[in-house]
Amino acid sequence: MTNIQIFKDLHINDDLLLVGNVWNVQSAKVYEKLGYKALATSSSAVAHSLGYEDGEEMSFDIYFYIAERILKSANILLSVDLEGGYGNTSDQIVSNISRLAAIGAVGINIEDSVVVDGARKLLTKEELHEKFKPVISKLKADNIDIFINFRTDPFLLGIENPVDETLQRIRIFEELGVDGIFVPCITDENDIKTIVNSTETPINVMCMPDLPDFETLKNLGVKRISSGNFLNGYIYNHLEDAGREVLVKQSFSPIFM
Numbered sequence: 001m002t003n004i005q006i007f008k009d010l011h012i013n014d015d016l017l018l019v020g021n022v023w024n025v026q027s028a029k030v031y032e033k034l035g036y037k038a039l040a041t042s043s044s045a046v047a048h049s050l051g052y053e054d055g056e057e058m059s060f061d062i063y064f065y066i067a068e069r070i071l072k073s074a075n076i077l078l079s080v081d082l083e084g085g086y087g088n089t090s091d092q093i094v095s096n097i098s099r100l101a102a103i104g105a106v107g108i109n110i111e112d113s114v115v116v117d118g119a120r121k122l123l124t125k126e127e128l129h130e131k132f133k134p135v136i137s138k139l140k141a142d143n144i145d146i147f148i149n150f151r152t153d154p155f156l157l158g159i160e161n162p163v164d165e166t167l168q169r170i171r172i173f174e175e176l177g178v179d180g181i182f183v184p185c186i187t188d189e190n191d192i193k194t195i196v197n198s199t200e201t202p203i204n205v206m207c208m209p210d211l212p213d214f215e216t217l218k219n220l221g222v223k224r225i226s227s228g229n230f231l232n233g234y235i236y237n238h239l240e241d242a243g244r245e246v247l248v249k250q251s252f253s254p255i256f257m
Helices: 003-010 025-034 043-049 060-073 090-102 125-141 162-176 189-197 214-220 230-249
Strands: 020-022 038-041 077-081 107-111 113-116 119-122 147-151 180-182 203-206 224-226
Touching: 003 077, 003 147, 020 025, 025 038, 025 060, 038 043, 038 060, 043 060, 043 230, 060 077, 060 090, 090 125, 125 162, 162 189, 180 224, 189 203, 189 214
Parallel strands: 020 038, 038 077, 077 107, 107 147, 147 180, 180 203, 203 224
Antiparallel strands: 113 119
């Protein structure tokens, strides 16, 4: 069985797939040691670690190098957060995905929103279909097998009637033939149940302060959970705290307590 098929099967098991979000080899090795079954890059965490803002400010070649180093250094399934595709044409996006598949990435995450002049906005349904139908068609024509997890952002952007908007977008994702649907920032149990019950496609949710516990999510039918950039932020907040304590105490003792 191929790694991609193993990854696909993890989305249809009875157990939840808890994905570890990573930004370098070091973070990937921590999750590997803990026994996680799969990883996904956080584009935001990777960008920030390299001095870029999120929103495709870093080049794809730089991002590709990070993904390649993770795949060469950790023996664990890896999906790559590809944001909007890192390309202005369908051929560019397909080329990027093909390169990732060639080095062993088992999946990608791609978004239905874009950053314009520093602000994120949803693609219209027409733009969404126009942009990604040729991408997915060409991937299939070129026999590029990779798990396509599509992120939809009505909840993340706090738009009016996010459930209705998400349901409409799910119809498009189903027509495109994606493998998974990611709904970040959804937390209400009734909303989650409505979204899950609207489709046969596995639903992915993200770590949030009010997100229900894993057992509840499993009972609601969620198949995949990720942490986004939150653990990266958690780690560096603690680094800041530790650095402050060293300054205050004029000693390294705080980091050994």
